Amino acid sequence: MPIDVAKALAAEPRRTEIAWNHKDVLLYHLGIGAGRPATDADELRYTLESRLHVLPSFATVAGGGPGSVDGSIGPGIDVDLAAVLHGGQRLVLHRPLPVSGRAVRTGSVAAVYDKGKAAVIVLRSEVADEDGPLWSSDNEIFVRGEGGFGGERGPSRRPEPPTRAPDKAVDVPVREDQALLYRLSGDWNPLHADPEFAATAGFDRPILHGLCSYGATLKAVTDTLLGGDVARIRSYATRFAGVVYPGETLRVRMWADGDGGGAGSGRIVAAVSAVERDEAPVLADTVIEHT
Template sequence: MPIDPGAVGREGEPRSRSWDSKDALLYAVGVGAGLGDPTRELEFTTENSDGVEQRVLPTFAVLLSQAPPPSFGEFDRAMLVHAEQHLVLHRPVPVEGTVTARARVVGVHDKGSGALVTIEATAVLDGGEPLATNRSAVFIRGEGGFGGDRGPKQAWSPPDRAPDHTVTYATRPEQALLYRLSGDRNPLHSDPTFAAKGGFDTPILHGLCTYGVTGRALVATVCGGDPDRLTAMSGRFSATVLPGQSLTVDAWRDGGDAWFRTSLDDGTVVLDHGRATVA
């Protein structure tokens, strides 16, 4: 069975996940925190530094709010790439806790060259308090042409001026191997044979790792170093990143919102249409 447009509204099984201080630290290192200067970002990379209280990068909530999706068709997983990511934080992420989330298909769109499937889940802490709502879209190449709706177009219009902030972060050649330890074991990011099946010369960096590096940049710039101020973040993955490539984030403040874009050294935009809400 190809992509099933009737999957909209279908729910997967709920999933509970617990995490502790070590998981939050591993995620931070997995998105590059401390790279180049291990004495920086100690609040995200250590739990016992003198005078530094451990805090959690807000984009860690994306992983905490993931749950097994329901079936939406059969396809070659090597042809699947992460297309879009939207995160809303209902409160700061604690250093440890347990959440339960259930995924639901909220959109199946025909993009011609492939299908865009959007899945949403809300992670709820023990006790019933919502932690985060995660909306993720995947693009399955070669699965379009089934006659479905192409989906809405979203305008993106940052202020017509130079960025208010520009920051460049390096990634390690082994960045994908570190990031996968937080849960995403897709071999597209580690196995050259599997990556070749998807048309890539070498394993590529996880889109959510790029998203996490960008989140670090937003915390450091538009949020003034306070992770609790980043309450929403969305973006569209527009090109692949190889482990070891540097990522430059341009950000514009616009009242309580921020616009952002992430690119490679050669100017290739890899995370586009970025919007964030800053408290």
């Protein structure tokens, strides 16, 4: 079996020095769809270096991203990229991300779960610079065909969205070349660019990166319910419930606890679907915690 669970869990944490600058941040923002309209004052916060702030989901690609193009994640794990899907992502911010920085990322395999026909690998990262912790993240990798080894099934968290109508709903168009642009931030998996490779994974055409949808959703929520203030975000978690094809439209529904998104709220629940495919689910169990 390509996954040696005991070896993966026993491996020493890997420390990697990472660095980024304003060009990396600008490219990431463009990769998740920022800059439309190009001269809009609110969009210039994402696309003009003199006004630049950093959307916290940039942490998922800072320093080139956590993954490896050959499927080698760490000791004990060597998987086929055609069998890999992103299952979920959780990000905790310890303070606002700087426009440029140098830091150390400490990564480890936190868990390997047996889902029967698939395995779920939880990759944990802790990132700190000379001033202390910056962010923590859990990256859940779903590997088809690698389950059935008798391991723990793992936790099942399914926070249900409120039954009332959403407080806000925003449609986010995805450009046809969005995946080609997003991959320049470090995720080179050919599943998102090569039609022949996508076909081997069972898709009609290349699909959008899950983390691209993740970033686009956080931007929509931040701009709609948090006044565009990225510094208010404390954590952001989601489960990837379905694929997105470049050229589609994301519909982001949002529910704010408390006062409907005002300064006193601390939690926003979101659900994301693909408009053109009868509201097929894209992101589920999505929660943003904020000040």
